[in-house]
Amino acid sequence: MSARTPLRMLVVDDEPAIRRFLKTSLTAQGHQVIEVEDGEPALEAMRRSPADVVILDLGLPGLDGFEVIRRLREKGSTVPIIVLSSRTDERGKVEALDLGADDYLTKPFGVDELHARVRAALRHRLQQQGERPIFRSGDLTVDLVRRLVSVRGEEVRLSPREYDILRLLVAHAGKVLTHRFILKEVWGGETDVQYLRVYIRSLRQKIEADPERPRHILTETGVGYRLRAPDWDAVATQSGS
Amino acid sequence: MNEAIQIPREDRSSSGETAPATPLHALMAAVGASFVWRQEAGWKAYAGTTVMVLLTLGLGLALRQYLGSLNIALVFLTAVLGSAIAYGLWPSLFASLVSVFAYNFFFLPPLYTTTIADPQNVIAMASFVIVAVIVSNLTSRVRSQAIAARQRAQETEQLYLFSRKLSAAVTLDDLLWATAYQIALMLKVRVVLLLGRGGEPVLSASYPPEARLPEADLAAARWCWSNNRPAGRDCEAHPEASRLFLPMHTGRGVVAVIGLAADRPGALLSADQRRLLEALSDQTALAIERVHLARDVDRARLVAETDRLRTALLTSISHDLRTPLASILGSATSLKTQPEALDEAAKREMISTIQEEAERLNRFIGNLLDMTRLESGAIVPRSSMADLSEIVGSALERASRILEQHRIAVRLPPDLPMLRLDVVLFEQVLFNLLDNAAKYTPAGSVIDLQARQANGAVELRIIDEGEGIPAADLERIFDKFYRVHAADRRRVGTGLGLAICRGFVEAMGGHIEAGNRADGPGAVFTLTLPVPREGPPIAEAAP
Numbered sequence: 001m002s003a004r005t006p007l008r009m010l011v012v013d014d015e016p017a018i019r020r021f022l023k024t025s026l027t028a029q030g031h032q033v034i035e036v037e038d039g040e041p042a043l044e045a046m047r048r049s050p051a052d053v054v055i056l057d058l059g060l061p062g063l064d065g066f067e068v069i070r071r072l073r074e075k076g077s078t079v080p081i082i083v084l085s086s087r088t089d090e091r092g093k094v095e096a097l098d099l100g101a102d103d104y105l106t107k108p109f110g111v112d113e114l115h116a117r118v119r120a121a122l123r124h125r126l127q128q129q130g131e132r133p134i135f136r137s138g139d140l141t142v143d144l145v146r147r148l149v150s151v152r153g154e155e156v157r158l159s160p161r162e163y164d165i166l167r168l169l170v171a172h173a174g175k176v177l178t179h180r181f182i183l184k185e186v187w188g189g190e191t192d193v194q195y196l197r198v199y200i201r202s203l204r205q206k207i208e209a210d211p212e213r214p215r216h217i218l219t220e221t222g223v224g225y226r227l228r229a230p231d232w233d234a235v236a237t238q239s240g241s
Numbered sequence: 242m243n244e245a246i247q248i249p250r251e252d253r254s255s256s257g258e259t260a261p262a263t264p265l266h267a268l269m270a271a272v273g274a275s276f277v278w279r280q281e282a283g284w285k286a287y288a289g290t291t292v293m294v295l296l297t298l299g300l301g302l303a304l305r306q307y308l309g310s311l312n313i314a315l316v317f318l319t320a321v322l323g324s325a326i327a328y329g330l331w332p333s334l335f336a337s338l339v340s341v342f343a344y345n346f347f348f349l350p351p352l353y354t355t356t357i358a359d360p361q362n363v364i365a366m367a368s369f370v371i372v373a374v375i376v377s378n379l380t381s382r383v384r385s386q387a388i389a390a391r392q393r394a395q396e397t398e399q400l401y402l403f404s405r406k407l408s409a410a411v412t413l414d415d416l417l418w419a420t421a422y423q424i425a426l427m428l429k430v431r432v433v434l435l436l437g438r439g440g441e442p443v444l445s446a447s448y449p450p451e452a453r454l455p456e457a458d459l460a461a462a463r464w465c466w467s468n469n470r471p472a473g474r475d476c477e478a479h480p481e482a483s484r485l486f487l488p489m490h491t492g493r494g495v496v497a498v499i500g501l502a503a504d505r506p507g508a509l510l511s512a513d514q515r516r517l518l519e520a521l522s523d524q525t526a527l528a529i530e531r532v533h534l535a536r537d538v539d540r541a542r543l544v545a546e547t548d549r550l551r552t553a554l555l556t557s558i559s560h561d562l563r564t565p566l567a568s569i570l571g572s573a574t575s576l577k578t579q580p581e582a583l584d585e586a587a588k589r590e591m592i593s594t595i596q597e598e599a600e601r602l603n604r605f606i607g608n609l610l611d612m613t614r615l616e617s618g619a620i621v622p623r624s625s626m627a628d629l630s631e632i633v634g635s636a637l638e639r640a641s642r643i644l645e646q647h648r649i650a651v652r653l654p655p656d657l658p659m660l661r662l663d664v665v666l667f668e669q670v671l672f673n674l675l676d677n678a679a680k681y682t683p684a685g686s687v688i689d690l691q692a693r694q695a696n697g698a699v700e701l702r703i704i705d706e707g708e709g710i711p712a713a714d715l716e717r718i719f720d721k722f723y724r725v726h727a728a729d730r731r732r733v734g735t736g737l738g739l740a741i742c743r744g745f746v747e748a749m750g751g752h753i754e755a756g757n758r759a760d761g762p763g764a765v766f767t768l769t770l771p772v773p774r775e776g777p778p779i780a781e782a783a784p
Binding site: 088090108110192193194197198200201205210211212213214218219220221222 | 596599603610614625626627628630631632633634635637638649651653655659664665668
């Protein structure tokens, strides 16, 4: 899928090879790419002319990625931020997401995942402007106006809390949601993550054809959950890392 | 002679079981045991002796009308004999003297005078004295032999127990403490033990405990250490020290220095005690050397093991890193230099190779990282209440490309309890096990994941349809860099995956085991995870 409207992408990474790969791939999608190699120049570039999407490495030599997110959000910027992190750094991912990053990619990653993350982040911005009343993904349909959920055409009865979780996931379809975010939005405060796991389990038993191998509600181990977006069918999820 | 050695109560009873050498020794021991057992009891012995003589006097007076005055002498001999048994030579000679006087005074006419009228009685008196002295002598000699025998038996017993204690001591600390305690107990002295560290004797154990030694004592200990001769109190070298320092040595030289002190005046050790000390310190020296040798052997083994692992690691890394890199580099250069010579299918093939090999490389590096984190102790499980079926799902998702050629069957009961796990680590464990199963089983075969709850734990089994694991390898399969070698070819693997599994599972308080299927060929990996008590059952929390 190529972008219909060209977007300005800000790539922040200190590794020239990563920047080259991202630039090549994103330019091929029709985007305009601005490269910087550290946090300060990234903030400077955003001041001069805000980008549509920021792809940000967390481990920068000078001003690190966390600080860049914090400062951008402090200034009220709502630009979608996708962070790049390493495999063993689940806490870093969660921290970046809690600071206001939209999604993350674990290095090494494939370019298809990158495009899927960019799409999901942008979709969410668009959706906020006008939420689509009916969500369809594979065999799952969620009617947000009539609060109806059906799988393969058959209505599924969800408890109010299960519905709240699903609606939250639908509103952010394709985007990762941290445990803390879901708990805050649905329970409205600090609740133990085990309750969320119990609800996700029962939700999966109702909407997944095979709850052990979910196709809709995906687990981001150690981070949170992600609802598979409708246009994800061609997208391979991250494997083998 | 100094105060007798006091034996703790439990040891006394055990040494009482040792068979006395002769019936007379037995008698001595039996009689002796009923008295306060002192070799030299001072005024109490004489007082006791006086009481015995007075008793025999009373008996004699009572029996006077039935026995002749000559026979009464025999009654007095029992007092001499008793005193000799109970108190030894001098009290019994005292008994003889008092008995002679009493016998003369009360029984030989003229009565109540010290004069002897009848010459026949003079002879009787004289023979009484001779007999009494001989009885005193003989009896007390037997007595001291009995005491000596008893002491030796006790010492032997103590030495035997001590040597058992020493051979049971695993660490040097245990050993030194046992030694200090034993010597302090047996010799009634204060003991310090110094071991050589960095060429200097250093205070290593003491009984009763001492924090440090005065400088004079340290100097004496150092002198003793370097000259292999006694120093300090009662010695020519460093007599100003408060302790006597003696070297403990084996054939290889001085291994330790022992320092002794006591608050009592006079010589610190009797000849007997010195002999005992030598026996104790010889045993200790040998035991210390044994511990040192064992430690040296361990250290040498560790060095050898480390070298072997390093070699294995280098071999493994160079092979496992280079193989995928060779494929990637080969494919990439082909695509770059001769794109016109390749048709579309060939290009796609090469691009897939680059992707798959890069993913393999990434897994390998991940494993190396995990292993390093495990070995450096950087793995601290961040456990939370987790849903096993969810982790199984995410592991299957992550492994989906590796498992493309296999069929997966998941059978998890719906009522599995929540488990206390680090979800990230546990997903890695499952991923490694799935990766392992995919590697060692033919395409198209089934990999089965089953769980059940039993005995307060959840058991998760990963069952495959491969060749299984040779019985000899079942134990070693979780060792680092260990690979099961198939008869035909070398499997591609790092030899780290299962070692990481074990490390992670154990860090989370679980257990992992390898086995073979009973119903045909195939391996079974069983993960056992305790069911936490604090978590609410799913039924309660569920909507």
